[in-house]
Amino acid sequence: MPDAAPAPPTPPANPNVLAGEFVGLRRHLFWLAFKTGILTVLTLGFYRFWMKTRLRRWYWSAIRIGGIPLEYVGDPIEKLLGFLVAVVILAFYIGVVNLLLMFASFALFQGNFAAYLLSFLGVIPIWFYAQYRARRYVLARTRWRGLRFGLEPAAWGYAWRSLLYWGLTLVSAGLLWPLMTFRLEKYKTDRTSWGTARLTQGGRWTMLYPSAKWLFIGIVAGLATAVIAFSSSPDNALLPGLAAILVLPFGLVYYRVDSLRRLTETKKMQEITLKMRPSSLRVFGIYVGGYLFAGILLGLIMGLVFFVTIGAFLGTAENFGTDTFDPEILFQGNHPVLIAIGVATYFAVFLLWSVLMQTYVTMPIMRHYASVLELHGADNIKDIRQRPRDEHIEAEGFAEALDVGASI
Amino acid sequence: MSDALFPPARRDHHTGRFFDGIVPMPIKAEVWVDASQRALIIETTDITETWPLLDVRLIPDQADKARLVLRLHGDPLRRLVLPDHRLLPDLPHATRRAPVIQRSKLFVWAAAAVASVGLIAFVLVPLMADQLAEFIPPEGEHALGEVTLEQIRGALSENVDGVHFCTKAPGRSALDQMQNRLTQAMDAPPQLTVHVLDHPMVNAFALPGGHIVLFKGLIDKAADPEEIAAVFAHEIGHVVSRDPTRHALRSAGSIGVLGLLFGDFAGGAMMLLLTEQLIAAQYSRDAEAQADVFAYQVLQRAGISPAELADMFERFRSLGGEISGIEAHFMSHPALGDRIAQARAAVPTGFESRALLSQSQWADLQTICDQTSTFDQAQ
Numbered sequence A: 001m002p003d004a005a006p007a008p009p010t011p012p013a014n015p016n017v018l019a020g021e022f023v024g025l026r027r028h029l030f031w032l033a034f035k036t037g038i039l040t041v042l043t044l045g046f047y048r049f050w051m052k053t054r055l056r057r058w059y060w061s062a063i064r065i066g067g068i069p070l071e072y073v074g075d076p077i078e079k080l081l082g083f084l085v086a087v088v089i090l091a092f093y094i095g096v097v098n099l100l101l102m103f104a105s106f107a108l109f110q111g112n113f114a115a116y117l118l119s120f121l122g123v124i125p126i127w128f129y130a131q132y133r134a135r136r137y138v139l140a141r142t143r144w145r146g147l148r149f150g151l152e153p154a155a156w157g158y159a160w161r162s163l164l165y166w167g168l169t170l171v172s173a174g175l176l177w178p179l180m181t182f183r184l185e186k187y188k189t190d191r192t193s194w195g196t197a198r199l200t201q202g203g204r205w206t207m208l209y210p211s212a213k214w215l216f217i218g219i220v221a222g223l224a225t226a227v228i229a230f231s232s233s234p235d236n237a238l239l240p241g242l243a244a245i246l247v248l249p250f251g252l253v254y255y256r257v258d259s260l261r262r263l264t265e266t267k268k269m270q271e272i273t274l275k276m277r278p279s280s281l282r283v284f285g286i287y288v289g290g291y292l293f294a295g296i297l298l299g300l301i302m303g304l305v306f307f308v309t310i311g312a313f314l315g316t317a318e319n320f321g322t323d324t325f326d327p328e329i330l331f332q333g334n335h336p337v338l339i340a341i342g343v344a345t346y347f348a349v350f351l352l353w354s355v356l357m358q359t360y361v362t363m364p365i366m367r368h369y370a371s372v373l374e375l376h377g378a379d380n381i382k383d384i385r386q387r388p389r390d391e392h393i394e395a396e397g398f399a400e401a402l403d404v405g406a407s408i
Numbered sequence B: 001m002s003d004a005l006f007p008p009a010r011r012d013h014h015t016g017r018f019f020d021g022i023v024p025m026p027i028k029a030e031v032w033v034d035a036s037q038r039a040l041i042i043e044t045t046d047i048t049e050t051w052p053l054l055d056v057r058l059i060p061d062q063a064d065k066a067r068l069v070l071r072l073h074g075d076p077l078r079r080l081v082l083p084d085h086r087l088l089p090d091l092p093h094a095t096r097r098a099p100v101i102q103r104s105k106l107f108v109w110a111a112a113a114v115a116s117v118g119l120i121a122f123v124l125v126p127l128m129a130d131q132l133a134e135f136i137p138p139e140g141e142h143a144l145g146e147v148t149l150e151q152i153r154g155a156l157s158e159n160v161d162g163v164h165f166c167t168k169a170p171g172r173s174a175l176d177q178m179q180n181r182l183t184q185a186m187d188a189p190p191q192l193t194v195h196v197l198d199h200p201m202v203n204a205f206a207l208p209g210g211h212i213v214l215f216k217g218l219i220d221k222a223a224d225p226e227e228i229a230a231v232f233a234h235e236i237g238h239v240v241s242r243d244p245t246r247h248a249l250r251s252a253g254s255i256g257v258l259g260l261l262f263g264d265f266a267g268g269a270m271m272l273l274l275t276e277q278l279i280a281a282q283y284s285r286d287a288e289a290q291a292d293v294f295a296y297q298v299l300q301r302a303g304i305s306p307a308e309l310a311d312m313f314e315r316f317r318s319l320g321g322e323i324s325g326i327e328a329h330f331m332s333h334p335a336l337g338d339r340i341a342q343a344r345a346a347v348p349t350g351f352e353s354r355a356l357l358s359q360s361q362w363a364d365l366q367t368i369c370d371q372t373s374t375f376d377q378a379q
């Protein structure tokens, strides 16, 4: 592929419709992720605020709607600051609360299980809180056509609703999952703005049941496997078991993709709407292919490191004229060279894995979503105006400190 | 380039798109460098912007490497998009970093974060742990010790089932005899659970709830059973003053706090540090001195010379090269030399020692690791 910018988008037949596209090249992202990843490792993780900022800047600038890209204006320093603020608050919680829990757990239950369980449960509301705050930060630092996005500060409301709907989902054995997906998305969407325009989430929660069809088929197959395995012989359970293993992961992807489509197409901003035609098979293929490729590549590299190390040790043993090589010494784990190789391998694997995930999973999925997106009602854009800046002092600090999963 | 959005412009003039950051519509602009003003002129049908060349900045990390996105230093909103890089050589400070505007705030919060983590991990949590250690019931304390023991066994071994316990029966009974001799010399002997771990480390430590762990390396390196008894007595001293319980509660609170500062990728390293902490068991100088004094008294009353502790310390010192870093809190403060001298001074004049184990019992103890198990009957 030539290094020139991708061909300009052909002007859509209808000027009222803006088409989405993704213009970034994989190798550019690879180098950006690799460079910033190395700096992150070298700075013991502190460069990660810069890494995240730069990656987001790249991704956002790659996504264009009607030829105009998004812009990410987040600042690494404010992320670092937010992280420090979160550390100050969480240090107390994690230190003192964990100690008390540990004490109570041993004093009352003679084990640490209760403490782990309680400290895990105690972190869950903060986790949802952090998730919402992180989204608010990212939206506040995202612009399109020069206008800011925004999300109202309502994180605790989101946290307790998340707990409630997760509880309902668990109690209903997953049957109310669509309710959770819909209500939480509606909560976030109804508080989202672009410039002066407010978004609203339309539709009903029951519209997400068709999205869950493959998931439910997979669950039924799984239940059938269990029933057959217990009632007759495990041999008969092989077929439904295999079906469950194949269908469940696809069902999960299908649910995510199809519910995203339905939720996106029922969003509305004044008279502006979105259309989206993502392919679940394509996204599933990206996941499978990306993980397989990254796994095989890393496996090969680690195998190579292993054999080169053994080879080098054999070589030195011969050079020094010592007696036959004893592979045992390799696994004693005290040799400084081995420790160095071990640490370097750990970091290299960590780095390569995250770079490969960026380039072979995150980016292709984003590219797919961007390229199947359409904005309808573009006429109404011109009446929207800028919104004021949301300072948001602790940025996504809580999410950062609690490691609330977000690949970028 | 024949982008419909960027029709060709006059020579030295560029056609760009201007976003004013108020209205969401791209405004077609004619852009050129005015050498006399040393400025970039951006002219639209309605307005003319004058951006000093020194203040024009590039928006970095763009996915589309062909286009140029520019902003004016100090202006958060306005953007100029150009179809190519021809203007770049005229912009001397295009890639200059934005100044850190929140520098002082940043320092304040960084200091606050480090201070609060430090205060909580090294002051508040230890203080609370010391208080709580007094209130933990015996069963809870014993369970805490078992969990810690399992962690250490796991950390010291690559096997899934951890380092094995040494369980050969004759060696076990020799050890029991040694334990009885020591506990009979105490006014209020604590409940003890003694383990021998099949590991070459020359070390011993006490865990919460009266667990005492001796390593095979310690038994191998000791010249006589009395030296082991001396170390044993020192560890009982820690049990009596509940040092391990305080220590375990402290690490439960502190490690998580320290782990906060690092991202996920250093998380694995943090767990290693945790177990290393447990093994290194850096008690305070006072705690060590107290355990030594306790050991002198018990040894004396049991008819064993406190100088045996000095002998064992000297052995640790001579092994110094071999036992590095994490081995044995015996190496740490108070300075080993002082402790040796104090142990020798603790021998009363005219002290007569009584034999601890017979030759054959000592041989049994030395071969206790001929039979090992993942489960210790001692429990």
Ligand SMILES: [Zn+2]
Binding pocket: B234, B238, B283, B288, B291, B329, B330
């Ligand atoms: Zn000690």
